[in-house]
Amino acid sequence: GENVEQHPSTLSVQEGDSAVIKCTYSDSASNYFPWYKQELGKRPQLIIDIRSNVGEKKDQRIAVTLNKTAKHFSLHITETQPEDSAVYFCAAKNGANNLFFGTGTRLTVIP
C-alpha cells in the first residue's frame, strides 16, 4: 500500500520568512497530492493540491512542487503570517481514490 512520510514534524519561522514542508510517497500509481491545513480545534481544510501531470502549482503565497521521478512533493509558504500557524498534512491519493496522509507538520509563525 501507499506510505507517505512528512518532514519536519515541527517548524518555527519568523513572520515574513518562508516555510517548506516536504513529503515522499511510495506508490508510483498515486496521482493526486492535496495539502490540508488544520487549525487548532478545527477541521482539516484543503489549501492546495497538485495532480501528477503537473510539476508546480501556485496560489498567492502558497506553492506546491511535485517530482514524480523521485516521488517527492513539497509545500512552500512565502511571507508567512501568524495566521499560517497550524498543522499541515500532505497526502497522496491511490488508484482506489483513498487518501494516505503524512504525520503532519506543526508550523508556528513567530510575530
Add this chain to the structure above:
Amino acid sequence: EAGVTQFPSHSVIEKGQTVTLRCDPISGHDNLYWYRRVMGKEIKFLLHFVKESKQDESGMPNNRFLAERTGGTYSTLKVQPAELEDSGVYFCASSQVRGIQYFGAGTRLSVL
C-alpha cells in the same frame, strides 16, 4: 451549503464499553470516508463508502469496528468493545465522484 458534520465532538468512555460515532456528509456526496488520527501520528484511512456500499475497508483495524451507511446518507462507526488503543480523533470526509474530500471537525474519542 452545510459541511460534513460529526457527532459527538468528544466522547469519553471506559474500556469495554461501546461507542457509536455519526457522520453526516455533504448532501449529494456519494463518497464517504472514515479516518483516524492517533496522537502525533498520521491521519489513517479506515474505510470508504460509495453510497451504501463499502468500497474499501482495508484500513479497519479489527472486527471491533463496524461501519454502516444505511440508505447511502449518514454513516455510523461503532466500536465494540472499546480498548485503550482506540483513543484518537475520528474524522469523516465526503466527496463527489473523484472530487475533493471535505472533512468534518472530527470526534475525539478517549477510552479510559
